Amino acid sequence: MRVIGIDPGLTRLGYGIVEEKKGSLTAISFGTLRGEGSDAGAKLVALRTRLAELMAKHRPDVAAVERLFVNKNRRTATHVGRASGVAMMALSEHGLAVTEYGPMEVKMSLTGYGNATKEQVGYMVKSLLRLQSDPDSPDAADALAVAICHVHSRRLKEAAFT
Numbered sequence: 001m002r003v004i005g006i007d008p009g010l011t012r013l014g015y016g017i018v019e020e021k022k023g024s025l026t027a028i029s030f031g032t033l034r035g036e037g038s039d040a041g042a043k044l045v046a047l048r049t050r051l052a053e054l055m056a057k058h059r060p061d062v063a064a065v066e067r068l069f070v071n072k073n074r075r076t077a078t079h080v081g082r083a084s085g086v087a088m089m090a091l092s093e094h095g096l097a098v099t100e101y102g103p104m105e106v107k108m109s110l111t112g113y114g115n116a117t118k119e120q121v122g123y124m125v126k127s128l129l130r131l132q133s134d135p136d137s138p139d140a141a142d143a144l145a146v147a148i149c150h151v152h153s154r155r156l157k158e159a160a161f162t
Helices: 040-058 074-093 103-111 118-128 138-160
Strands: 002-007 012-021 024-034 062-066 097-101
Touching (some): 002 074, 012 040, 024 040, 040 074, 097 103
Parallel strands (some): 002 062
Antiparallel strands (some): 012 024
16 A cells, blocks of 8 residues: 655645555655745646645555644744645545644654654654655655554554454
């Protein structure tokens, strides 16, 4: 199973594509897409186009998106919400089932602790995927964590029904 994980953002959208084969996880691709353009609309179009290119190249089976965490900054939350919506649309247009996970769910899945730090999550991402170096950005690390969370969640659901 190949999963694309998304950490949405208008100016920086993290992505991580993870493949599970026989219980082993491998990072296929990861990075940060930049929302380029002079206004929000142009940035969203650029993100959608780049996501479509990624999906055509790597052909994921399912998608996982980090659910919007509303913080005190309304403007940031609005931008993240727009980017999340465009990402979900782009993923759905390619026939992918999209599952959302909250930040605490992702942290719990990787570290066993819902209030883990970014450093702890990053360490687990690097360890579980046997990466030689850290991902190029916190956004990419978070997206990989979302993809891993989806794999773990699927394993738990399968175990519960067998």
